Amino acid sequence: MKILVVGSGGREHALAWKIAQSERIQMVYVAPGNGGTALDARLKNVAITDPAALAQFARDEHITLTVVGPETPLAAGIVNLFRERGLKIFGPTREAAQLESSKDFAKSFMQRHGIPTAEYQTFADSAAAHAYLDQRGAPIVIKADGLAAGKGVVVAMSSDEAHAAVDMMLSDNKLGDAGARVVIEEFLEGEEASFIVMVDGKNILPLATSQDHKRLLDQDLGPNTGGMGAYSPAPIVTPALHARVMREIIIPTVHGMAKDGIPFTGFLYAGLMIDKAGNAKTLEFNCRMGDPETQPIMARLKTDLLSVFEHAVAGTLDTVELEWDRRTALGVVMAAAGYPDAPRKGDAITGIPAETVECVTFHAGTTHIDGKLQTSGGRVLCVVGLGDSVKMAQKQAYETIEQIGFDGAQYRSDIGWRAIKRPA
Ligand SMILES: Nc1ncnc2c1ncn2[C@@H]1O[C@H](COP(=O)(O)OP(=O)(O)OP(=O)(O)O)[C@@H](O)[C@H]1O
Numbered sequence: 346m347k348i349l350v351v352g353s354g355g356r357e358h359a360l361a362w363k364i365a366q367s368e369r370i371q372m373v374y375v376a377p378g379n380g381g382t383a384l385d386a387r388l389k390n391v392a393i394t395d396p397a398a399l400a401q402f403a404r405d406e407h408i409t410l411t412v413v414g415p416e417t418p419l420a421a422g423i424v425n426l427f428r429e430r431g432l433k434i435f436g437p438t439r440e441a442a443q444l445e446s447s448k449d450f451a452k453s454f455m456q457r458h459g460i461p462t463a464e465y466q467t468f469a470d471s472a473a474a475h476a477y478l479d480q481r482g483a484p485i486v487i488k489a490d491g492l493a494a495g496k497g498v499v500v501a502m503s504s505d506e507a508h509a510a511v512d513m514m515l516s517d518n519k520l521g522d523a524g525a526r527v528v529i530e531e532f533l534e535g536e537e538a539s540f541i542v543m544v545d546g547k548n549i550l551p552l553a554t555s556q557d558h559k560r561l562l563d564q565d566l567g568p569n570t571g572g573m574g575a576y577s578p579a580p581i582v583t584p585a586l587h588a589r590v591m592r593e594i595i596i597p598t599v600h601g602m603a604k605d606g607i608p609f610t611g612f613l614y615a616g617l618m619i620d621k622a623g624n625a626k627t628l629e630f631n632c633r634m635g636d637p638e639t640q641p642i643m644a645r646l647k648t649d650l651l652s653v654f655e656h657a658v659a660g661t662l663d664t665v666e667l668e669w670d671r672r673t674a675l676g677v678v679m680a681a682a683g684y685p686d687a688p689r690k691g692d693a694i695t696g697i698p699a700e701t702v703e704c705v706t707f708h709a710g711t712t713h714i715d716g717k718l719q720t721s722g723g724r725v726l727c728v729v730g731l732g733d734s735v736k737m738a739q740k741q742a743y744e745t746i747e748q749i750g751f752d753g754a755q756y757r758s759d760i761g762w763r764a765i766k767r768p769a
């Protein structure tokens with residue numbers, strides 16, 4: 346069988362790597378892929394990104410099934426397009442992807458269906474937004490309605506910052522259409538976790554739990570990034586909390602979407618804020634896998650992923666039971682100099698060791714030029730270690746990182762610290 350994975354990041358490398366382990370796989374195409382997917386003999390990069398051209402490729406190459414990694418093609422309707430042409434694809438339609446592509450859609454959906462989330466109001470008019478800020482005070486959170494590549498959320502600790510964020514989005518149009526409307530919401534305190542499930546329209550299959558680190562620097566300081574590391578499982582998501590999140594958030598979301606006539610298919614990712622008392626609220630939905638959460642999650646998955654996707658597009662996820670490696674997987678992102686604002690490209694990468702049962706390195710911003718591996722994007726690699734404890738997985742990952750080199754490499758030295766600190 347031939348499978349197509351759409352995307353070029355570490356998430357897509359990990360998905361393609363796992364799918365390719367299936368005995369029934371002839372080839373996994375990755376469009377456009379990266380320097381790591383180019384190296385693996387079971388994977389083949391194809392230089393296509395346009396959705397219509399991808400659909401044509403899928404038809405011409407007799408692709409059994411397509412899996413979409415990133416949100417942009419989903420929000421643009423790649424799933425609608427493939428389905429109109431009778432091609433099998435796993436992901437949400439353009440309409441269902443609004444759970445991620447419009448914060449206002451997600452918030453009003455949650456309010457309508459009684460799903461726990463921060464209080465909010467949406468504004469297009471800046472005077473009204475400023476007046477609301479004056480009434481609510483700080484801390485407060487301002488979010489661009491549309492997709493803004495991780496730059497659309499301002500957690501304002503002072504009222505000056507809050508007003509400046511509204512000006513930036515509504516008056517100065519710094520985020521374009523994405524910022525033409527803003528959601529202003531209550532500031533929530535607690536610890537974050539990622540809750541990711543697969544959905545086939547009605548059945549829900551939870552993946553292993555995970556937690557990521559969004560800040561650039563150790564101790565969760567510095568600017569927000571796409572994610573500097575992640576691990577699975579996340580001990581904060583106890584079995585009791587897991588059951589509650591399913592009951593209060595995930596099931597009502599999937600049922601609510603179906604009831605509203607927009608059945609959800611694809612990966613559904615709820616970003617959670619868990620308070621001290623163990624109550625979870627939904628910070629956001631993403632309609633795709635997380636990056637870097639995918640890398641440790643795929644490193645732990647034992648079940649044949651191809652068969653899982655086949656059930657997902659057939660609407661029979663209720664018959665699937667996933668089997669997980671009992672070890673912890675912990676992924677550390679190595680980012681380029683200048684990341685996240687202005688990542689430098691073209692630094693030579695050396696020393697990536699071959700995969701072992703205890704460590705695997707997934708590529709993101711890498712490419713081959715004249716046969717040499719170079720950096721080509723902000724997040725360059727995600728090195729995943731596996732071990733019987735978070736500490737042991739962490740040790741594996743960092744020992745491997747010491748062998749890898751490129752000029753200006755930035756990585757955190759404390760990925761997993763919350764899980765390690767947590768009382769047993
Ligand atoms: N109501 C809130 N209270 C406190 N912090 C918040 C709140 N909403 C968002 N945040 C913080 O801002 C981050 C980004 O918010 P959110 O997840 O909504 O944005 P996003 O741009 O969609 O993120 P992602 O790139 O992960 O999809 C969250 O991970 C969290 O740390």
Ligand SMILES: [Mg+2]
Nearest residue numbers: 445629630631
């Ligand atoms: Mg999001």
